[in-house]
Amino acid sequence: xxxxxxxxxxxxxxxxxxxxxxxxxxxxxxxxxxxxxxxxxxxxxxxxxxxxxxxxxxxxxxxxxxxxxxxxxxxxxxxxxxxxxxxxxxxxxxxxxxxxxxxxxxxxxxxxxxxxxxxxxxxxxxxxxxxxxxxxxxxxxxxxxxxxxxxxxxxxxxxxxxxxxxxxxxxxxxxxxxxxxxxxxxxxxxxxxxxxxxxxxxxxxxxxxxxxxxxxxxxxxxxxxxxxxxxxxxxxxxxxxxxxxxxxxxxxxxxxxxxxxxxxxxxxxxxxxxxxxxxxxxxxxxxxxxxxxxxxxxxxxxxxxxxxxxxxxxxxxxxxxxxxxxxxxxxxxxxxxxxxxxxxxxxxxxxxxxxxxxxxxxxxxxxxxxxxx
Numbered sequence: 001x002x003x004x005x006x007x008x009x010x011x012x013x014x015x016x017x018x019x020x021x022x023x024x025x026x027x028x029x030x031x032x033x034x035x036x037x038x039x040x041x042x043x044x045x046x047x048x049x050x051x052x053x054x055x056x057x058x059x060x061x062x063x064x065x066x067x068x069x070x071x072x073x074x075x076x077x078x079x080x081x082x083x084x085x086x087x088x089x090x091x092x093x094x095x096x097x098x099x100x101x102x103x104x105x106x107x108x109x110x111x112x113x114x115x116x117x118x119x120x121x122x123x124x125x126x127x128x129x130x131x132x133x134x135x136x137x138x139x140x141x142x143x144x145x146x147x148x149x150x151x152x153x154x155x156x157x158x159x160x161x162x163x164x165x166x167x168x169x170x171x172x173x174x175x176x177x178x179x180x181x182x183x184x185x186x187x188x189x190x191x192x193x194x195x196x197x198x199x200x201x202x203x204x205x206x207x208x209x210x211x212x213x214x215x216x217x218x219x220x221x222x223x224x225x226x227x228x229x230x231x232x233x234x235x236x237x238x239x240x241x242x243x244x245x246x247x248x249x250x251x252x253x254x255x256x257x258x259x260x261x262x263x264x265x266x267x268x269x270x271x272x273x274x275x276x277x278x279x280x281x282x283x284x285x286x287x288x289x290x291x292x293x294x295x296x297x298x299x300x301x302x303x304x305x306x307x308x309x310x311x312x313x314x315x316x317x318x319x320x321x322x323x324x325x326x327x328x329x330x331x332x333x334x335x336x337x338x339x340x341x342x343x344x345x346x347x348x349x350x351x352x353x354x355x356x357x358x359x360x361x362x363x364x365x366x367x368x369x370x371x372x373x
Contacts, residue, residue, distance in 0.1 A: 006037040017072035019065060027064035031057045045075060049270030049343075053335045062339060063312070066346030113328065114195050117168075119321035120314050125168040125199075128226040128256060129307040129355045138313040141306075146174040152299065152359050153221040153252045154369050155179045162186075162219040162246050164212040164239075165227025169196030169205060176203040184217070186210040215242055221252045228257035228287075232280050233265055236290035244294045244362070252368050253295060253360040257282060258307070258353055275340050281353065295360035298367060304354040311345035 011021055020028045031037075033056035039047040051057060059065045069075070121127055122142040130141035131148050149171060153161070157180035166172055166185025175181040182204040187193050188211055196207045212227060222243045231239045243253045263283040266272075272279060284300075291297060318325075318341065322334060329337075347353045361368060 003038055006041045007034070010037045010040055013074050013077060017068040017074055019068055026061035027059065027068055029057050029059045029065060033057075044269070046269040046273065049274070049336075049339055052339050053274075053332055055335070062342035063346040063349065066343040067350045070347060070350035070352045114191055115328065116325060119325060120318045124170045124174065125195075126170045127167055129258075129303070130310045130313075131303065132306045132309050138310070138317075141310070141313075142170075143174070146171055147178070149223060149225065149254065149256065149357070150175055150179055151369070152357065153223060153254050155181055155221070158182065159220045160184075162215060162217070162222045164215065164222065164224040164242070165230070166192075166196065166207055167226070168192050169200045169207050171223070171225055172196075172205045172207065173200045173203060176200070176205050180204075184208065184219075186212055186215060213238060213242055215246050217246060218248050219246055219251060220248055221254065222247045223254040223256075225256040226258075228255055228282055229276070229279055231282075232278065233263075233282070233286055236282060236286055240290045240294050247362065249362055250365055251361070254358065256355075256357045259283060259287075259356045260353060261351075271340070274336055287358070291360060294362075296363055296365070297358065297360050299357075299359040301357040302354050303357075304348050304351065307353075307355045308345050308348040311341050311348070315341040315345070 014021065014029075019025075022028070022030050033051075033054075036051050036056045039051050039056070041047075043050065052059075052062075117125060117127065122130070122138045124139070124142055124146070126142040126145065129145065130138060131145035132141045133144065135141040135144055155161075155175060159179070159181045161172075161175060161181050161183045163172055163183055163185040166183075166187045167189075169185055172183035172185045175183055183206070185196070185205065185207045187196070187207065187209065190209060193207050193209045200207065212224070212231075228236075228239070247253055258281055260281040260283050263285050264281070267276070267279050267281065288297070315338070318337060326334065344353075348355070359368065
């Protein structure tokens with residue numbers, strides 16, 4: 001039986017965030033198993049996510065629930081167990097994103113199944129934030145994002161571009177089709193590279209199954225759209241050195257990443273365990289320090305609220321496709337994926353996470369156009 005003390009603590013914490021147990025608001029939660037309270041006190045964010053996966057509580061608006069938790073900063077008020085502290089210690093002692101571990105996230109997440117991602121994403125298979133300015137649907141918003149990247153690097157016909165972490169080749173295909181660029185993309189996901197090669201067939205695009213640290217050659221532009229979240233704080237400098245090594249003196253460097261408001265060395269433990277092993281969100285300070293003496297920061301663009309809209313669009317697609325998808329995925333996966341998408345949307349809505357696009361050049365280089373709109 002759950003301890004009365006644990007229940008009292010959880011109720012008080014949720015009340016401070018305007019969340020009621022078994023309340024009538026869509027963001028209120030309904031507890032199905034009284035062991036929920038002890039599990040949250042013991043496991044903090046991990047206990048909250050796992051107990052939802054196990055059906056111990058329900059919530060009509062998970063995104064609204066998480067938004068309120070983050071706005072009230074409840075995470076800092078629940079310290080969790082010794083296991084949580086051990087997880088933090090590991091991140092301090094070891095490089096969790098070293099090359100020998102980099103394939104963990106591919107196996108755990110990106111190789112889950114192309115059927116899942118084709119059902120959830122836009123027609124071009126962009127698995128990063130869309131740009132919703134002057135658009136009202138996911139396909140157009142993702143194309144707007146791709147074109148925004150192309151304009152920021154001042155793309156030209158026959159330009160040679162290196163993309164670090166290329167997904168299914170969405171950017172590479174767009175840059176080749178629309179602008180006549182030649183793109184080399186590196187990725188550690190076998191499933192993504194295999195499908196990406198088929199989608200880019202006949203275009204001046206080469207997708208390689210390689211870690212970003214193995215990049216070779218020199219290019220007019222070096223871009224990454226959604227890899228920085230997997231680089232890790234011990235490797236931000238290595239990433240910048242890789243870009244510097246592969247970028248021509250007059251070239252343009254660019255990265256698109258989710259970012260956090262403070263410098264951390266660990267990620268939410270539920271997200272690390274179930275969604276993105278060894279993932280980590282960078283801060284402005286960490287990225288700026290890694291860029292020192294290598295690059296001039298030309299433009300830093302934040303459109304984090306657009307990720308809320310993107311995630312809600314992905315969630316709508318996922319829900320619509322679930323009747324077909326459930327033949328290959330079980331109910332616990334459904335609850336896990338639902339928690340992932342909606343809690344992420346709540347995080348962006350609460351402004352605890354941001355979406356940055358950064359343009360950079362080597363010192364002494366003429367300032368590029370960096371056209372944003």
